[in-house]
Amino acid sequence: METPPDLLAGIQHFNRGEWYDAHEAWEEPWTRMGGSGRNFYKGLIQIAVGLYHWENHNPSGAYKLTQRGIALLTAFSPDHLGVPVSVLIEELVRFCDPLQDWDGVSVIPFPETPPPKILT
Numbered sequence: 059m060e061t062p063p064d065l066l067a068g069i070q071h072f073n074r075g076e077w078y079d080a081h082e083a084w085e086e087p088w089t090r091m092g093g094s095g096r097n098f099y100k101g102l103i104q105i106a107v108g109l110y111h112w113e114n115h116n117p118s119g120a121y122k123l124t125q126r127g128i129a130l131l132t133a134f135s136p137d138h139l140g141v142p143v144s145v146l147i148e149e150l151v152r153f154c155d156p157l158q159d160w161d162g163v164s165v166i167p168f169p170e171t172p173p174p175k176i177l178t
Contacts, residue, residue, distance in 0.1 A: 061140035061178045062087070068102065069141075073175045077110035098138055101130030102176075105150065109173050112157070117166050121157040124150055140178050149174035 061069070068083035081103050088099035108123030128147050136144040153174055156167040 065099075065139055065141070066178065068106075069176045069178060072102075072106055075109075075113070075173065077106045077113065080106040081110070094133070097130045098134050101127040101134075103127070104130065108154075112168075112173070115166060117157040117160045117168075118162065121154055121160075124154045142177050146174060146176055 064083060064087045068080045071077075071080035071083055084099045084103050084106070088096060088103060091099060104123045104127030108120045108125075108127060111117075111119035111123060128150055131143050131147060134141075134143045135147060136142065153169045153171060156169050160167055
């Protein structure tokens with residue numbers, strides 16, 4: 059399936075680490091869309107915002123939002139609109155796992171790998 063242009067625009071921002079811009083690109087189609095497809099965009103938005111929190115040294119917010127996004131995207135696995143959702147989920151889980159047990163006091167356990175990219 060071909061990736062819609064508004065989805066692709068957000069993916070390009072996401073893959074450059076422009077989390078806010080990815081969120082903005084996906085917000086318009088999310089607001090106009092009805093039905094369950096709306097949750098696909100909502101999941102992507104939550105992941106982008108989660109990674110924005112990660113970049114701004116808020117591991118708790120990063121973990122919570124990416125987990126919410128993953129929960130929404132799971133319904134669209136393995137693939138949706140040209141996006142290999144199952145691959146994205148696997149990479150997000152691996153990336154965010156070190157943030158899960160942060161106690162809020164110790165050194166922030168930033169992942170050693172760069173954030174995942176969204177493939178198309």
